[in-house]
Amino acid sequence: MKNILIATDFSENARNAWDYAWKRFGAQTRYHIIHVVSPVYEPADIPVISAVATKNKREVAQTILDKWVGKIKHDHRDDEVLIETLLEVGSPANTIVEMAKEMNADCILMGTQGEHSKLDRWLGTISMQVVDHAEAPLWLVPSGYEPDGLNTAIYASDLQASDPFYIWEAIQIMEPEKPILKCVHIGHHNPDDERKWSQIQDIFAERSPTIQTQFQWLETTQQDIATQLLEYIQWNEANLLVLYSPHRSWLQRLFHKSIVKDFEGHMTVPVLIVR
Numbered sequence: 251m252k253n254i255l256i257a258t259d260f261s262e263n264a265r266n267a268w269d270y271a272w273k274r275f276g277a278q279t280r281y282h283i284i285h286v287v288s289p290v291y292e293p294a295d296i297p298v299i300s301a302v303a304t305k306n307k308r309e310v311a312q313t314i315l316d317k318w319v320g321k322i323k324h325d326h327r328d329d330e331v332l333i334e335t336l337l338e339v340g341s342p343a344n345t346i347v348e349m350a351k352e353m354n355a356d357c358i359l360m361g362t363q364g365e366h367s368k369l370d371r372w373l374g375t376i377s378m379q380v381v382d383h384a385e386a387p388l389w390l391v392p393s394g395y396e397p398d399g400l401n402t403a404i405y406a407s408d409l410q411a412s413d414p415f416y417i418w419e420a421i422q423i424m425e426p427e428k429p430i431l432k433c434v435h436i437g438h439h440n441p442d443d444e445r446k447w448s449q450i451q452d453i454f455a456e457r458s459p460t461i462q463t464q465f466q467w468l469e470t471t472q473q474d475i476a477t478q479l480l481e482y483i484q485w486n487e488a489n490l491l492v493l494y495s496p497h498r499s500w501l502q503r504l505f506h507k508s509i510v511k512d513f514e515g516h517m518t519v520p521v522l523i524v525r
Contacts, residue, residue: 254358260285
């Protein structure tokens with residue numbers, strides 16, 4: 251990882267996300283820290299952006315961003331930290347996605363809050379909107395998570411033909427620390443799915459990955475898959491959950507119950523979304 255975009259809203263959770271990024275990637279990475287200012291609209295029947303109010307809001311945000319990043323640099327004054335700051339005006343999720351694409355970011359890293367307002371749950375949190383639209387891999391760091399070593403990672407497979415590709419991608423991202431990667435599928439046994447699971451394992455048996463990779467099938471219980479997966483993470487004392495999240499059309503997102511969204515507000519470890 252050489253080029254990482256980190257979104258901040260100046261909260262403790264955002265600072266925690268920075269600490270996680272530094273722990274994970276260190277001084278060999280260029281960090282782009284972005285804050286997005288939502289425009290201010292005039293009170294009118296047809297919303298019109300207030301240029302003056304938006305400019306004032308932007309100036310205040312720039313001052314806070316400079317102090318926020320200045321504190322990070324002070325805390326790392328003995329380290330070689332490469333940080334660039336970005337302040338943009340627009341829709342937060344869309345702007346983050348666009349900037350990541352423009353700078354060809356290796357990944358986007360964001361903190362997530364444990365709970366959200368009813369409006370957030372209805373519209374979708376900013377992090378979940380970024381999940382829906384970003385092209386780069388995305389790291390989500392839960393609120394209050396204390397950065398530590400990466401010893402065990404869990405890849406949740408839904409038996410897609412593309413699973414081996416994304417497992418390999420996750421291995422490349424995690425390779426510097428070489429954790430154990432446990433690939434797990436949760437579902438009822440049936441001949442077709444068992445054949446797919448065997449094919450995935452055969453690919454890795456023929457070409458050994460650089461980190462230890464294990465495969466396990468968990469029979470579905472009465473619990474929902476997200477809860478069962480969270481328990482599996484706890485049993486294995488895992489430090490990371492890896493999920494493949496395909497891009498979906500508006501209609502698909504409306505009717506598809508995404509396991510990624512199931513974890514929003516319930517994550518106990520960081521989640522890496524691979525694309």
